[in-house]
Structures are given as C-alpha cells and as structure tokens.
Amino acid sequence: MFVGAQAGRNYPAPVSAIKAMQEGAKLGRDDAQKIEANTFIKLAQTSAARNLVGLFLSDQYIAKKSKHWEKQAELPVKRTAVLGAGIMGGGIAYQSASRGVPIKMKDINQKGIDQGLAEAAKLMTKRVESGKATAASMAEILNRIEPALTYDGFAEVDLVVEAVVENPAVKKVVLAEVESTVKPATILCSNTSTISIDALAENLARPENFCGMHFFNPVHAMPLVEIIRGKKTSDQAIARTVAYANALGKKPVVVNNCPGFLVNRVLFPYFAGFSMLLRDGADFQAVDKVMERWGWPMGPAYLLDVVGLDTAVHAQGVMAEGFPQRMVKTFKPAPDVLYEAGRLGQKNGLGFYNYEKDKKGKPVKVPTRDSYDLLASHVAPAKEFSDDEIIARMMIPLATELVRCLEEQIVASPAEADMALIYGLGFPPFRGGVFRWIDEQGLNRFIVSALPFADLSPLYQVTEDMQQRAKEGKTYY
Ligand SMILES: NC(=O)c1ccc[n+]([C@@H]2O[C@H](COP(=O)([O-])OP(=O)(O)OC[C@H]3O[C@@H](n4cnc5c(N)ncnc54)[C@H](O)[C@@H]3O)[C@@H](O)[C@H]2O)c1
Structure with missing residues (x-):
C-alpha cells in the first residue's frame, strides 16, 4: 500500500x-x-513504459544538445552575479553557491539582501537537518554568496542574471547600468517571465551579449531553465549561459524570443481553458481533481494560487497583447475576479482556496465558500462536466499552442518542447510529453476532439499544418 x-x-x-x-x-x-x-x-x-522510455531518450537528447552548446563556449563562467535578492535572486544565489560557482547578490536595499541570505540559509539548514550536508559545507557554500549594495567588483564577473522586479522600465535601467560596470565579454541575462528579450536589449550597447535565462520557482527544485535567444543574441552568449545552467545542475532548453517564451506561452492558454470552463458553470475543485487524476501535480486553480493571482493577471495581460487574436479576454475570467477582491493566492493565504499553515509552517489549502460567492455573479449556474470534456477543454489549448511554438520555431524539436513542460510545469512524465500524448492518440483523433469547441475560442482551432500532417498520417516523433 x-x-x-x-x-x-x-x-x-x-x-x-x-x-x-x-x-x-x-x-x-x-x-x-x-x-x-x-x-x-x-x-x-504499457503506455507508461513506452512513454517513460521515450522520455529517457528525449532527456538524453536535450543533455547532448546542452553539452554541444557548452563546448562552443570560448570563455568560462567562473564568477557570476545576480541583481535583485528577492524570491528568485535568493534562489539563484543559493543554487550557484551550492554548485560551487561564487556569486555576488546585489539589491538596492539591505532588507532585500537579508531576505535573500535568509532564504539561502533556510535551504542549507534543511539540507544539514536531513543529513545531506554538513555544517562545515553549509558555511562554505554560504560564503560563496557575496552580498552587495553597489557594483564594486563587477568588473571580475563573467555572467550576470538580472532578477529585479518585473517592470520593463526598471529592468532596462538596471541592465544598462550593470553593462557599464562589467567587462566587454560579460554575458547579461534576464530572468524576466514575460518581458520581450528584444525590448530589454534596446538600451544595451552590446545586445549580442544578452539573452533570457528564465528559472522556475522554487529555483533549487525546478530543473528547467529556458535560455531565450533574442534577435541580436550571439551564439557565444547562448553557449556560455547554457554552460552556466549546466554548472548549476539544471536542464537548459534554448528557445527563441516571443511573449511568454515557451512555457508561459502554453500555460496561459491552459488557464484560459480553465476560466472558460468556470464561466460555463464548472466547479474549480472538480476541475482540479480531474486534472490531478490526469497526472498534473496540481490542478489549475491550485496552480494559479501558487503562481499568485496578481502575477497571473499581469502575465495574462502581456500574453493578450502579444497574441491578441487568441488570448484577448472576452469576459471577466475567475482569476481577475478574485484578484480584484484582494485574493492574491497562496502569498496572502487567499485565492481560489484559503491557505492555513500546518505544524511545519507549510501552507495547506482549505476549500472556502468565499471564492464561490465572489465568482457567483460572473459564472453560469453550476453544471456537471464529464471528465473527458474537462480534460479536452483544458488540454487542447495548451497542446495546440505548443504545436504553434514548434511550427514558429520558438522551440527546435518536439523532444525539447516535451522536456521543457515536464521539467518546468511538472507535465505528467508517464504521458511522455504533449507531443507524445498527441502521437499516442493520433493527430486525427486530437483534431476531431477539438472540433466541438472550435466556436468557444480560437485557442481550440488547430493549425493548417496539423491538418496537413493528419492527412499525411505523420507523427511528431
Ligand atoms: N517569483 C516567481 O515565481 C518567478 C518565476 C520566474 C521568474 N520570475 C521573475 O524574476 C524576477 C524577480 O522576481 P521575484 O519574484 O524574485 O521578485 P521579488 O519582488 O521577490 O524580488 C525583487 C528584488 O529586486 C530588488 N530590486 C528592485 N530594484 C532593484 C535594482 N534596481 N537593483 C537591484 N535590486 C533591485 C528588490 O529590492 C527585491 O529584493 C521578475 O522579473 C519575475 O518576473 C519570478
């Protein structure tokens, strides 16, 4: 048992x-x-065995590709820096230090630095308590994080990750500032979740040395790092950033720049599918249960709470601007209703669910009437949906958007796309990835399953290339 x-x-x-x-x-x-x-x-x-073997091969494929990039790096990445000591900056500093790469952690205020260091110390303490590290190694690792309030010593740094607040104006100023303090060969990266890498490169004197390096939260636990190539990014910038991601023990996947990059670009259509289900009367707890049974580590309502409803609403706006034909809001979606009522998700204990702390201080979700009451005037009367319909309405927008990313060469291969979703979102590994899932059911069947929803939103309309492939009986693998 x-x-x-x-x-x-x-x-x-x-x-x-x-x-x-x-x-x-x-x-x-x-x-x-x-x-x-x-x-x-x-x-x-079993299909699980087939898919897991396929996943093993895809994993080897992305490892080979990242080694290939690493070999092309003409200069090493020995010393690094992170700008912003918040949730992400603190996590990146910890990961770098624990993997033996010294890192400066710069913030504009001491409070930020203290929080970043406290976060790193908390993670190390857990490792010591579980016997995975000694107190001596903990001290050694924490010593590799050098807190800073100024750019002193930045001339020695090989690579900088910018992880300040998600505001394009602030990021542009910070990137130009740091560029003027580092040596010409230093690579600059941004950990932005949504802002275009090309837009951030606008103020830079050396845009060829700049790319996206998008970590996932929590940094120490999430294997994926999206490395985003802008129009002007050089191969050297990609090669050295991939080398750094490898040194951190991460799984880098190189993608081309577009709103949301790869992972968030496909996640938001999935959330849109969720909001449409709720609008039409589905119960968010029922949807969570179905999607968790389907294999996701958490259902969409829970995931939105973890991401933060403020962050999700903001990012949805960026996606709508980037892909107005498919992602503009045509009704008020549930995350907006809850956010406007001050419910930010797990971070303030109030989201689709309420959150209470367990004995260890971990947030535990508790169902609440409050969110249902808030949503009531924005949604249709409660209606039962079959599991199959819930799965189709959630998965078709995500899968179709991922296919678009392949067709537009945002991602180079089905294997990289599938691994990115498994390592970045926790897509169920036993399904082998989205492209394997489409191949397994057959593209024809996938297209037929999308037909009943074509009028719901363009997110359910498959591409011409998909139809052509289906006619020719082609698979993605
Ligand atoms: N939190 C996530 O889940 C997540 C995931 C992936 C990417 N990101 C991205 O990472 C970045 C940081 O997010 P976060 O959640 O860590 O934010 P945060 O608010 O926790 O931290 C931001 C930090 O930046 C500092 N800062 C602000 N201006 C600065 C400046 N000029 N120089 C140096 N430091 C400055 C702030 O003092 C703060 O400590 C954002 O771009 C965000 O979109 C966040």
Missing part, C-alpha cells in the same frame, strides 16, 4: 514488482522467474 501510494495510480511498475516478488517467494526458482518474466512483459507493453 505504501509503495502504491508513493508511485500513484499512473505508475504500475513498483506495485507489480512487489507483487511478483511476493508470489515468487512462495515458489521455486524456475516458477518464480516465470512470474517475473510475465510481469515484465506485461509492464513493458
């Missing part, structure tokens, strides 16, 4: 292995081996 609970309903192998051992233990060697062989044959034929 314990193993079954750990593995979850979508991963049959661990429980089957234990059952085979239990049965085999009562038998002689030959009979036990037969049971083992039969169990293996059955498991090897």
Whole structure:
C-alpha cells in the first residue's frame, strides 16, 4: 500500500514488482522467474513504459544538445552575479553557491539582501537537518554568496542574471547600468517571465551579449531553465549561459524570443481553458481533481494560487497583447475576479482556496465558500462536466499552442518542447510529453476532439499544418 501510494495510480511498475516478488517467494526458482518474466512483459507493453522510455531518450537528447552548446563556449563562467535578492535572486544565489560557482547578490536595499541570505540559509539548514550536508559545507557554500549594495567588483564577473522586479522600465535601467560596470565579454541575462528579450536589449550597447535565462520557482527544485535567444543574441552568449545552467545542475532548453517564451506561452492558454470552463458553470475543485487524476501535480486553480493571482493577471495581460487574436479576454475570467477582491493566492493565504499553515509552517489549502460567492455573479449556474470534456477543454489549448511554438520555431524539436513542460510545469512524465500524448492518440483523433469547441475560442482551432500532417498520417516523433 505504501509503495502504491508513493508511485500513484499512473505508475504500475513498483506495485507489480512487489507483487511478483511476493508470489515468487512462495515458489521455486524456475516458477518464480516465470512470474517475473510475465510481469515484465506485461509492464513493458504499457503506455507508461513506452512513454517513460521515450522520455529517457528525449532527456538524453536535450543533455547532448546542452553539452554541444557548452563546448562552443570560448570563455568560462567562473564568477557570476545576480541583481535583485528577492524570491528568485535568493534562489539563484543559493543554487550557484551550492554548485560551487561564487556569486555576488546585489539589491538596492539591505532588507532585500537579508531576505535573500535568509532564504539561502533556510535551504542549507534543511539540507544539514536531513543529513545531506554538513555544517562545515553549509558555511562554505554560504560564503560563496557575496552580498552587495553597489557594483564594486563587477568588473571580475563573467555572467550576470538580472532578477529585479518585473517592470520593463526598471529592468532596462538596471541592465544598462550593470553593462557599464562589467567587462566587454560579460554575458547579461534576464530572468524576466514575460518581458520581450528584444525590448530589454534596446538600451544595451552590446545586445549580442544578452539573452533570457528564465528559472522556475522554487529555483533549487525546478530543473528547467529556458535560455531565450533574442534577435541580436550571439551564439557565444547562448553557449556560455547554457554552460552556466549546466554548472548549476539544471536542464537548459534554448528557445527563441516571443511573449511568454515557451512555457508561459502554453500555460496561459491552459488557464484560459480553465476560466472558460468556470464561466460555463464548472466547479474549480472538480476541475482540479480531474486534472490531478490526469497526472498534473496540481490542478489549475491550485496552480494559479501558487503562481499568485496578481502575477497571473499581469502575465495574462502581456500574453493578450502579444497574441491578441487568441488570448484577448472576452469576459471577466475567475482569476481577475478574485484578484480584484484582494485574493492574491497562496502569498496572502487567499485565492481560489484559503491557505492555513500546518505544524511545519507549510501552507495547506482549505476549500472556502468565499471564492464561490465572489465568482457567483460572473459564472453560469453550476453544471456537471464529464471528465473527458474537462480534460479536452483544458488540454487542447495548451497542446495546440505548443504545436504553434514548434511550427514558429520558438522551440527546435518536439523532444525539447516535451522536456521543457515536464521539467518546468511538472507535465505528467508517464504521458511522455504533449507531443507524445498527441502521437499516442493520433493527430486525427486530437483534431476531431477539438472540433466541438472550435466556436468557444480560437485557442481550440488547430493549425493548417496539423491538418496537413493528419492527412499525411505523420507523427511528431
Ligand atoms: N517569483 C516567481 O515565481 C518567478 C518565476 C520566474 C521568474 N520570475 C521573475 O524574476 C524576477 C524577480 O522576481 P521575484 O519574484 O524574485 O521578485 P521579488 O519582488 O521577490 O524580488 C525583487 C528584488 O529586486 C530588488 N530590486 C528592485 N530594484 C532593484 C535594482 N534596481 N537593483 C537591484 N535590486 C533591485 C528588490 O529590492 C527585491 O529584493 C521578475 O522579473 C519575475 O518576473 C519570478
């Protein structure tokens, strides 16, 4: 039971292995081996096995690509800096220091620095408590973070990650400022989640040395780093930034610049699918349950609370500006209603759910009538949706937008796109990725499943290339 609970309903192998051992233990060697062989044959034929093998190959593919980039780096990345010691800056500083790369952490005020250092110390303390690190190594690691209120010593830095507030005007000033203090070969990166890399490069004297380096929150736990190439970004800038991401133990995926880059560009159509479901009378808790059973680590309402409803509303605006034909709001979506009522999600304990702290201080979600009451005048009367309809209405916008990203060469291959969503969003690994999911059901079937929703929004309209591929019987892998 314990193993079954750990593995979850979508991963049959661990429980089957234990059952085979239990049965085999009562038998002689030959009979036990037969049971083992039969169990293996059955498991090897499951779609989970096929998808996980595919995922292993895709993982090797992205590792090979990032090694290839790293080899092209003509200069090493030995000393780095992060601007902004907030949630992300503190996390990046910790990750760099714990991987042996010294990092300066600059903020405009001491309070920010103290918070960044406290965050790094908290993460290290957890490692010491769990026996994964010693007190001595903790001190050594924390010493690699050099707090700074000025740009003193920035002339020695090989790469800078900008992680200040998400405001284009502030970021442009900060990037121009730091560019004037570093040596000409230093690479500048921005950890922006939404702002165009080309727009941020406008004020720079050396835009070829600039790219996006988009980490995911929490930095130490999320493997993906999107490396975003702007129009003027050089291969050297990409090669050295990928080398740094590799040194941090991350999984870099290089993408081209566009609003939302790759991961947020496909996440917001998924959230739009969610808002349309709620508008039409679906219960957000029911949607969360269905999508969690489908394999996502958290349902969309819970995920929006974790992301922050303020952040989500802001980012949705950026996406609508970037892709007005598909992403402009045509009604008031649930995240906007809750945000306007002061519900920011997990950060203030009030979102779709309420959040209470458990004994360890971790936030635990608790259903509340309050969010239902707030939403009531903006949504249709409660209506039951089948699991299949919920899944289709959530997944088709995400999958179709991901296909668009491939067609527009924002991402270079289905393997990189699939790994980015698995490492950046926690897309269910046993499904092997979005492109494998489409291939598995067949593109024809996917297109047919989108047809009933075509009038809901252009997000449900598949591309011409998809239709052509379906006619030709082509797969993505
Ligand atoms: N929080 C997330 O989940 C997340 C995920 C990925 C990317 N990002 C992006 O990372 C960036 C930082 O986000 P955050 O959540 O860490 O924000 P935050 O508000 O926690 O931290 C921002 C920090 O920047 C500092 N700062 C402001 N102006 C500065 C300046 N001129 N020089 C140096 N420091 C300055 C502030 O004092 C603050 O400590 C944003 O661009 C955000 O979009 C955030």
